[in-house]
Amino acid sequence: MTELAEALSQDEAAFAAEVGRVRASGTLGEGGRLLELFDFLAGRGGNKPSASQAEIAEMVFGQTEAGADDATVRVYIHRLRKRLEEFYAAKGDAPDGSRLTLPSGTYALRLVRAAGEPETEDAIQSSRRPLTLIIGLVAVAALAAAFFAGWAVPWRDEAPPANALWQPFIDSPRPKLIVVGDYYMFGEIDSVSPERGRLIRDFRVNSPSDLIQMQDLEPERYGNAEDVGLNYLPFSVAYGISGIAPVLAGGGSQVSVIAASELEPDMLNYFDVVYVGLFSGMALLEDVNFMDSGFQMGESYDEVLDKASGKTFTSGEARSLASPAYYSDFGYIARFRTPSGALVAIVAGARDTGLRGVAPIVAAPRLPGDLDKIARKGDFEALFQITGQQGADLAEKLILARPRGD
Known part of the structure; x- marks a missing residue:
């Protein structure tokens, strides 16, 4: 086996091991669309190009007629990114210092080793x-x-x-x-039927900090709201x-x-x-x-x-x-x-x-x-x-x- 092939094999093994660790933790639930989205992205591997919204809409949500800018996909990607962040905040990185991420602007799981690695161009652009x-x-x-x-x-x-x-x-x-x-927009997630999530423009909510404030003031109305990083x-x-x-x-x-x-x-x-x-x-x-x-x-x-x-x-x-x-x-x-x-x-x-x-x-x-x-x-x-x-x-x-x- 060449050095390149061996390195690729090791990366794939590390990616698969971390996928298994996240999945076994129960962070993504025992079933449902969020876990299905994770499995779809994990099945593509850690080195494939980003999936498209249309691919995810069809393969995960069964929306064969979904448009190129589908809100359901964006909302679920945002939720999965937050769940991964919560997992690593609670469980820590893998023994080799790696973790799974969903870089902003992409629909792909990536295995990154934060310790000592320079910030990638994707991360710079994301920030x-x-x-x-x-x-x-x-x-x-x-x-x-x-x-x-x-x-x-x-x-x-x-x-x-x-x-x-x-x-x-x-x-x-x-x-x-x-x-x-x-105009700032936030997502509203239905905990019973997450696929019915929607984007909302509320004139009282003009920023992520406004959303946090309204969640404190009116939790019954804004309890399911999430910042999805959208302005128009x-x-x-x-x-x-x-x-x-x-x-x-x-x-x-x-x-x-x-x-x-x-x-x-x-x-x-x-x-x-x-x-x-x-x-x-x-x-x-x-x-x-x-x-x-x-x-x-x-x-x-x-x-x-x-x-x-x-x-x-x-x-x-x-x-x-x-x-x-x-x-x-x-x-x-x-x-x-x-x-x-x-x-x-x-x-x-x-x-x-x-x-x-x-x-x-x-x-x-x-x-x-x-x-x-x-x-x-x-x-x-x-x-x-x-x-x-x-x-x-x-x-x-x-x-x-x-x-x-x-």
């Missing part, structure tokens, strides 16, 4: 995944929006002119942080960021992009912040913005209330999107300075039509009408009515523009 994924989605979405709208790719040699909204950002020495409104972005964010990013970058400052769920309060001590997204995705910035605003959210994120007049502006996109009828959505722009000295700009929509409608307004060389004059004087906010039809933004109208704090 960066939440922020890298968001930034990647934003970049792809922005370029896609530019392509479909017929715009030039915005990151060009000559920066576009900055209008009155952005000029204070260009003049500021602080690095710039573009915050995109993302509205596509309309691309329309805003593709116009804003090149303007901010033109000032020569560092420009970074993170998700709203990643924003921490102390970041306002070091960065100027620009939010691009829907009202419902603002997270921490919702309180920061509306604390001194003349507006407030209504009974839902579809409603914006003007405190001075008492008038409520309600988006009609959700009720009219499927029909050819015209409807009104609303876009919001604001700029203000926080007590920590950070400049903050908000470019938001009640729904996608509103955000798409205000995106070209904020990226234009000059703000429209009186808004330009108000923006040159200091902190301000403005509300636009965007006429839409089946998701398309057709026309915009400035409803209200005023200095902040008035």
